[in-house]
Amino acid sequence: MSRLNLLSTKQRATFYCDGFLFLPRFINDEWLTRLNNAADRAIEDSRSVSKTNDWFDLESDHSVEKPRLRRLMKPQDYDPVFWELASQGPFADLAADLLGPNVKFHHGKLNYKWSDGGAEVKWHQDIPFWPHTSYNVLTIGVALDHIDETMGPMGVIPGSHKGPIYNHYDPDGRWQGFINDDDLDAIATGKARYNTGSIGTVTVHHCRAVHGSQPNLNPIKPRPLLLFAYSKAASLPIMPYNQDSQYNGAIVRGKHPKFPEMDMEPCPLPPLKGQRSIFESQQI
Template identity: 45%
Template structure:
């Protein structure tokens, strides 16, 4: 559906001004979208996941551990496919009492499909930055309806590395996210990132219960977290039901492709604009943190070769 067609449908959660802002700028911050009940449940669930990580000694397909992680002092970068690991997360991502999928329907149309989820931690005192990138090249689709919803379960302040977005960049080109050696790094080349006018960047700080939503083409990044407080961010990715993925989903889930609002599509919609393709993720995947920091190139070379090395 075009933005005009979506705007002609009565919204469920958002105001018409909020929808228009999203289509013009490629992102929106919904302050305190969640009631206290949801905040408390998501906090308790996240604390439970952190406690569970104490028994994990090294990173794997589920847990991406930060430097210095131990049983006594857990430090995490990511829990992949969080919705698979606790029912509360999936209830929030798709349940009838959750405001999140209704907000997504207001932006992509009434038929909404789930793609994947992750819980990104920026741990205190040095949690990794995320470099400038676009999401869509990690998981290309036949159109550009996919969007990522980030939920702050605790207050997120400027010193914790909130999401920084470049307004209007979703209407610009899809950028190259390979390095000069042809290896996928999942971020812009340093010289391209340096050309961004940082005076135009908007940082999406917000109190607990706030939700950020950004389009899959929107350029974004976040600084390292040097505060005393970790910054867990729940990330759920959705699309219009008529957006079909071109490539293997790097974060597999039992809920992959689930229609969470409306009905399944009978026709695929193809946007004529081209999209950069990633490596073949079917051979394995780590995380955006590991890729952007160029960790474990042997694994990355295996992925790029289709898992044959």
């Protein structure tokens, strides 16, 4: 059942001004238990996998005894509870609060960032990975465990969504999926705000917001962050979907519009055949 206006006017204004929102303990315990049960099953299933595949993105030292997952790909297809959250739960309501009544699902991922060195995510913007006809696109995430500063929390640079779209290719023209050092010099990465906090804390970031995260240095605990991307239904993906999901392009609120929304500033394209995940792209 749809439930609009979860956010206050002030929270919406913060999102439009800063390009992100952190909502402490936004997802309730009942949801968290169900989501974590499904996430635990994914970790168990990953034990029998030795190479990154369409479901599991693995760190190089992943093993049967010690699973080390970077990412569960398309969690929405892996267990119905993930799709329930993405399509009927508070995430879709949040997306409608910020994007308007017609909302389309783009893709999902569960980034684990395993303990004791789990992969860094270098500074980047999302929209160069999956360009749309306009910039009414955002990603919503929930922490499936408590996240402290040692665990590589995601950091977002306030106001960066109002800046340029940065080049995500290397100087030789190869796709790298992160912003070059020369450009980073001009970006106030020191002002990044990090989403540490309790289990159930939600983060929403705009598709142009510059964000990233450090390796997870916690010796024991992985840092599970479940993320789903949405667009205003009139903002159409320009490239083929990056996941083979049964829910690609599903309208989760409202209806399919009559006309597309076209922004005057086109987004540069990624390569036609990209890497499976940002982790793979950034390992160069």
